[in-house]
Amino acid sequence: MMPQSANVIWLDEAGRTDVPRVGGKNASLGEMINTLGAKGISVPMGFATTSAAYWWFLQANDLESAIRVAIGHYVDGNVSLAETGRAVRSLVLKASWPDELAMEIASFYRTLCENSGKEDVAVRSSATAEDLPDASFAGQQETYLNVRGERELLAACKRCFASLFTDRAISYRQVKGFDHMKVALSIGVQPMVRADRGGSGVMFSIDTETGFNKVAVINAAWGLGENVVQGAVDPDEYVVFKPLLSDVALSPIIEKRLGGKEIKMIYQEGEAKTRNVPTSKIERSSFVLDDEDILTLGRWAVVIEEHYGCPMDIEWAKDGDTGGLFVVQARPETVQVGRDLSVLKSYEIRSRGAVLAKGLSIGDSVITGRVCLIESPEQIEDFVDGSILVTGTTDPDWVPIMKRAIGIITDHGGRTSHAAIVSRELGLPAIVGSHDATQRLHSEQEITLSCAEGDEGFIYEGAAEYDVKEVSLRNLPETETQILLNLANPSAAFRWWQIPADGVGLARMEFVISNHIKVHPMALVEFDRVQDDDTRRKIESLTSGYGDKTEYFVDKLSRGLARLAAVVHPKPVIVRMSDFKTNEYAGLLGGETFEPEEENPMIGFRGASRYYSPSYRAGFALECRAIERLRNTLGFDNVVVMIPFCRSVAEADRVLSVMAENGLERGVDDLRVYVMCEIPSNVILAKDFASRFDGFSIGSNDLTQLTLGIDRDSDLLSDLFDEQDEAVKWMISNVIQEAHLAGAKVGLCGQAPSDHPEFAGFLVDQGIDTISVTPDSFLAVKREVAAAERAHSESAA
Template sequence: MVESDGAWVIWFEALRRRDVPRVGGKNASLGEMVGELGAKGVKVPPGFATSAEAYRRFVEANGLERTIAGALGDLEAGKATLAETGQAIRRAFLRGEWPEELAEAIRAAYRELCRRRGRDDADVAVRSSATAEDLPDASFAGQQETYLNIRGERALLAACRRCYASLFTDRAISYRQAKGFDHMKLALSVGVQAMVRSDLGGAGVMFSIDTETGFERLVLINAAWGLGENVVQGAVDPDEYEVFKPLLADASLTPIIEKKRGEKARKMIYTSEADSPTRNVPTSKAERAAFVLDDAEILTLSRWACTIEAHYGCPMDMEWARDGESGELFIVQARPETVQSRREAGALKSYRIGKTGRRLAKGLSIGDAVVAGKVCVIESAHDIARFVEGSVLVTSTTDPDWVPIMKRAAAIVTDHGGRTSHAAIVSRELGLPAVVGTGDATRLLHDEQEVTVSCAEGDEGFVYEGTADFSVEELDLAAIPATRTKVMLNLANPAAAFRWWRLPCDGVGLARMEFVINNQIKVHPMALVRYGELEDPEARARVDALTAGYGDRTEYFVDRLARALARIAAAHHPAPVIVRMSDFKTNEYANLIGGAQFEPKEENPMLGFRGASRYYSPRYREGFALECRAIRRLRQEIGLKNVIVMIPFCRSTREADRVLAVMAENGLKRGEDGLEVYVMCEIPSNVILAGDFAERFDGFSIGSNDLTQLTLGVDRDSEALAELFDEQDAAVKWMIRSVIGEAHKAGAKVGLCGQAPSDHPEFAEFLVGCGIDSMSVSPDSFIAVKRHVAEAEAEPQKAGRAGQA
């Protein structure tokens, strides 16, 4: 007979992390949180765990060792398939009888839990916790079963028996074989936890790290209505929230840098049927249109994530639930994150995609790779056998039964699911690019179709027709030299902001607001301010669709712009991030939704109503006020005060004064609350009157394209004059050298944001010789420019001569 070294049942409060051999990783972690983190405000539902010895007692009492060993032996010898082996072992478990002393221990603990909850037949969650799960080098997430809304002693014992059987699902057997775990040495603990009535509220998953890039200063939360299984399984497209951890300690701030509303088409609720205690139902239109969590709840969960991460000393993967009856939030599971935390920190692969075919589908990108291959559409797990190895797996959603073929796929594309869905989690662990939540990939793509799956373009992933041009470069971060001259990044796309957080840059020298407006907001700001005057019915309809859920249409612009820029600012905090206010030309503004009505037609928009001249003009002043509101929210409410504002195309000091006055009227006063304001140096007057401009601005950013165009009188877009457009022309260099010297005399800083230092090492040498403070370049050329600058600084005499040239 098995000798028990303790109770068959242990309450969570008596367990700690060290008890993994007794109760598995999941239950040991629940005990750790109940015992150690409750005093710090983290709420965990009460419950108890059966011990590993209880599992061994059940196995012994039913003579299952021989059944298990025999079935696994047949599998290894090729006498039985994986499916036949798993089915035989599970059937034997489900036929097993409970030893009376073990059954009574579970019943007694359940009765005590009911007493603590103050109700008969309390509803509980019954979760599996294997003694080898969630180790640093392996994740067993989702391999064993969970049963929700279990009521009564008979139903509880049946659910516990099913948990034992789930130790031998096909996927679990396969995974242990791949990882080299001995099946016979494992045991399974069952966690019995009071249910959170999230069927009446909401639930989801939370990570204390960015799951795609490993950015460590982020909390990522997914949320859906009802019980949380739909989020874990990827059966719904959830809400997604991102929170910047370093600012959470300040209660006056709301550092939520992303809020995406998911479709949330269904929710899992309770039923009164004993055999099927839960079921999925469609959500209402109101539920689909609303966020599951409000800002206070997002911040509470995020602070708990930080508390849990600090206690465990590593990034964490957590599940949470909100009780619809009490409104309380709870953490129902926590385990170490096992993908990004193991990623090699010293290397960074950079994928670049060039010419592509037609875009066929888009969704959330998982990973950052690009893969080309043939499509294999499989909509049902019953058809798994026909999967073609090395294909792009296209399916509606995945669950743990799909893992064996996911391992054989080149990439994965799903109709449903978010960043914390099963498909996303497994893809990360396998190192496969995946595009999840496309909505209709199984309808749009077909077998043997040649496609390219791209996850190299930020948060959104794309499926392109045919084989695209792409390349991959391995960047050795340890080999990047240090420089006195700051080398910064030019960034426009907030979706890709976290991709480059590991680069040792000195901040962002140019974040282009117009990119965000064009790609994420899409609406002309004046069409929001003066919506009542909007004449185009199609434009009105598109504005209505985009601003749904916002009581004030202008708030749509402010909210989306502030959060998009916040992702760029957070990725490099506390280093400076210079945000250039909108610099569309009139023809570009006119292309925004509703824009044609508010823009004049110009023969030469390049030299027309653009930049600073718009900000104080009656034509756009109210639109600029929205831009200012977004920056004010970004700095004051979200808390990212590393943001510097930059004014483009400022033709005169009189214009500078007018713009600064309008900014101050809108709560952005230079010098107040640490606000710095820069000016683009792209017009000869900026150079000629550099000292006067330096009295009004804290720094200059040389826009070498426009400065070259206006210095040489060459249209930079003219093919006929292409040979004359030269940023290294002596006249352009004179301009650059002059403005650096005059600005430094006045105590202002000078940087350059342009492509020339990337394309021409001698130009970087020239800038170092002139004593420039910073250069801002695209991420893919950062390392090359950093090396050019280091070489120039190492030979000051040569750089000095270049600066005089």
């Protein structure tokens, strides 16, 4: 034990209220060591210099007045930011340590080495105006890794003091209104976690783009974490559903995205303590974390968030020698926490040019503008204000340029990279990890940057036309009729979490298959039958890393549907089993080998008839395996299965039998099975169908088509296609009555209420249980239903 000191303390002597003494970073580390260690969270023990030590260092070298004068010249506009920062840092670096302070730091270091058995330490800066709820100061001060020996330690500590006056730190404090001479710097010293032999990264306890608060997002790369923070690598990304993490029998990892991870940072001897080296092919094709590590970090995110009472930004590391996981930093998330959740803003692109590049979307807006391609922050004078900044990657030196941009595009980086963090804080849309935007775009080129289409961001040629909608979620009326959402795109699902929907009435499996899986399921079951060499290569590439190609389908489908189910959990989510037509199935990779040509696919080999057919039964088995995993392994037992285009009662029996053979038996584990009502036979024999299914979902598009005998895609007959035709309304009215008599629920998931909110009034009058609509029409339909219910109640009275 060391004697009590005002200048150097052990981290466990600090807590969350000690920001003025040891800065935000060290206060948080001390808080976690003291309070969360008992809950299983591992934080490396260490020591910290205090703000008193910083002021002592400045006073001993008579630096305060000199720094104040230099900053004053900058504030008055007499010298540039670069000149000021350079001058102040030089003053600090040339200063000498007070002997007593130097000896005290060295003594703590020796004790730390004895206790940990390690001489290599990480030396981190922790400012007293850092990691506050409204100011993150992300990456502003320096960290020095792999520091060994007392001389190197003192030199690194002095460089940390100097980093309080980097150009970006001075500029940030000026913008935020902090007095430069009232901010002190503490230094945290901890034993090195051998992440150079393992991995590291960043974790947010909410979705960073939408503010969805039920997930934790984890980024991971091989080696030290600086590459992830700086955006120098494209990391793995894992998304964990927090409400289900408490059940150890479940594995609620709803997304695993493999990153490129082209380089990793490791330790080296010499003046430069770290260096980047290329990763191996195995490392690039492998996930940094296994499922157990992902779940552990997810649980830690929940514990840390609950303790601090706010969303958190957490840095973690995995020791390659021991396999141990550690939290090395935790700070409040500063962007989404200030968002107005009562207002929903959405962007819809009406027309656009060709796709020039893609990457990860940061934010949820759309902008158009001209490119300004800059290779380094030294070219700051070349940047044109109001342009879209395009570059390889960014670090804190880029902040002065980023503040002058309207949008940002980088070749490298993930959602927790510097470019992503700063873009959010500045309120700028950004696309990171585009891989080759600097090669595909050029200065003065007009482009559209779209972050409004889900996790993937798109760069379009020219100025796109788009609409912006902003609606208030305040004072929504209550309705007895439940209003649900139609969802299809897992990547965009989190955008709608603020909508107070009663569930998801239609989750389209086809979108996940066509956009995320891309391969015909039978081409995975019977890969040997696929003869086209190019198709085989594409399938081999997509399924790389899966020993069994069918596992690729089950894994991708279950996780894709999980993102849809997560948005409204624990409310019900009705997942429709695949309802491609044969020409659509044929468009999947390998599909032509397995699909017949039909004259009229719309009423051909589709829906239920496929599920028990020898030509697709094995493919349907994969769909069932995915649903079983979604419900029982990932934990989303709020999922209801729905069978489309079921033509007869006999067919219903055959499908239910095949489902049971594949682990999905109605009533077992509370599994509910619905049937689409889209064929006149479903209405005529509603009582019989109701004895086999738990509910009906009226597909008004197909029901209209088959009731009126009109091809819904025919331009020639488009004026006759009317979901409000009296014959269609008779069908809807009758199935509702028959279903209710049989004790079955009835909903409608067609397009009519979205396009014609007044149609909702008719449905209310008929006593429908649920109406499922597109997210953009939810509010209008909700209000229309409320009005219809009031009118219905008044007329009944």
